[in-house]
Amino acid sequence: MNQGIVRGGGSSVSAMNTTASPRRYLMCRPTHFAVTYRINPWMDPTAPYDNALAVRQWESLRQTYLDLGHTVELIDPLPGLPDMVFSANGATVVDGRVLAVQFRDAERADEAPAYASWFRERGFTVIEPKHTNEGEGDILLAGDVLLAGTGFRTSHASHAETQEALQRPVITLQLVDPAYYHLDTALCVLDDTNIAYLPSAFSPGSQAVLRQLYPHAVIANAEDAAVLGLNAVSDGRTVVLPEQATHLAGALRAAGYQTVGVDVSELRKAGGGPKCCTLEVRA
Numbered sequence: 001m002n003q004g005i006v007r008g009g010g011s012s013v014s015a016m017n018t019t020a021s022p023r024r025y026l027m028c029r030p031t032h033f034a035v036t037y038r039i040n041p042w043m044d045p046t047a048p049y050d051n052a053l054a055v056r057q058w059e060s061l062r063q064t065y066l067d068l069g070h071t072v073e074l075i076d077p078l079p080g081l082p083d084m085v086f087s088a089n090g091a092t093v094v095d096g097r098v099l100a101v102q103f104r105d106a107e108r109a110d111e112a113p114a115y116a117s118w119f120r121e122r123g124f125t126v127i128e129p130k131h132t133n134e135g136e137g138d139i140l141l142a143g144d145v146l147l148a149g150t151g152f153r154t155s156h157a158s159h160a161e162t163q164e165a166l167q168r169p170v171i172t173l174q175l176v177d178p179a180y181y182h183l184d185t186a187l188c189v190l191d192d193t194n195i196a197y198l199p200s201a202f203s204p205g206s207q208a209v210l211r212q213l214y215p216h217a218v219i220a221n222a223e224d225a226a227v228l229g230l231n232a233v234s235d236g237r238t239v240v241l242p243e244q245a246t247h248l249a250g251a252l253r254a255a256g257y258q259t260v261g262v263d264v265s266e267l268r269k270a271g272g273g274p275k276c277c278t279l280e281v282r283a
Ligand code: ARG
Pocket: 039, 040, 043, 083, 086, 088, 089, 108, 136, 137, 138, 182, 184, 185, 270, 271, 272, 273, 275, 276, 277
C-alpha cells in the first residue's frame, strides 16, 4: 500500500444520517518510539522494530486527519519515553476541562506531567487525579456520557473522580481480556449514539449494559480486534481504522459510515493503533 491509506465508500443511504464535525487532535511524533519493556501482551522487547517506519506510518495518520479537515496539534516527544506517541493516554478533555493522568506503570509515569503542562501552558483548567487513570485509553466520551474501562490500567476508584472532574455521568465497563487492556482497544465511539465493540473483551454484566445502551452497535469479530481494528477514530461520519481490519471496515460501511484504512502496524508492536496516537481536545 503506497501511502498506507485505503479509502472506502460511504454512499449508502444511511450514511446521510451521520454528520462529521471537525475535531482538534493532539499527537506526539514517535521520534523516540521503541519497544524496550513489556507492560501489555503485545510488547516483546526482544523482537525487532523499525523506528523510521513507525514515524512514516504516524505521519501518514496525521496527514489522514488533515485531509479530513481536522486540526492536529503536537506535543514535543521526550527522550526516554518510548510510549509517549500514545497521546490518548495523556489526558481526558471535555468542555475545556482536563483530567490529567496517572499511569499504572513506572515506565510511563513521566509522560503525565508533560501532557499536563502542555494543557496548562495553553490556559486549560487541569485537574490532577488521585487514582490511576490512563486518559482516553480508558475514558471515552460518547454523546453526553463517559464510558470508562477498568480491570487492567484505569482503577475503578478513578471513575468516581472522573465523574466529579468532567461533570458527565460515568458508566463503568469491566475489561476481562488482557489483550484488550485499554477500553479503546475493545470499543470505539462512532458518534453520539453508537459504538463498535468486541463483546468478549467485557464481563457478562458489562456486555449486558452495552447491549442495553447500544442495541444497534457494530459488532467486531476476533480478527478485527487482533489487528487493533477497534482502536479507531471517528468524527461522526468517517472512521479511521487499521487497514488490516477488513471485516470491521465492511460492517462500518454497512452501518452507514465511511472508512479510511491506515497502516500503523509498527506501532501495534507496542500495543497501540490509530486511536492510541490521538487525543481529542474538546475545548
Ligand atoms: N505500550 C503502551 C502501553 O502499554 C500502549 C498504549 C496504547 N494506548 C492506548 N490508548 N490504548 O501503555
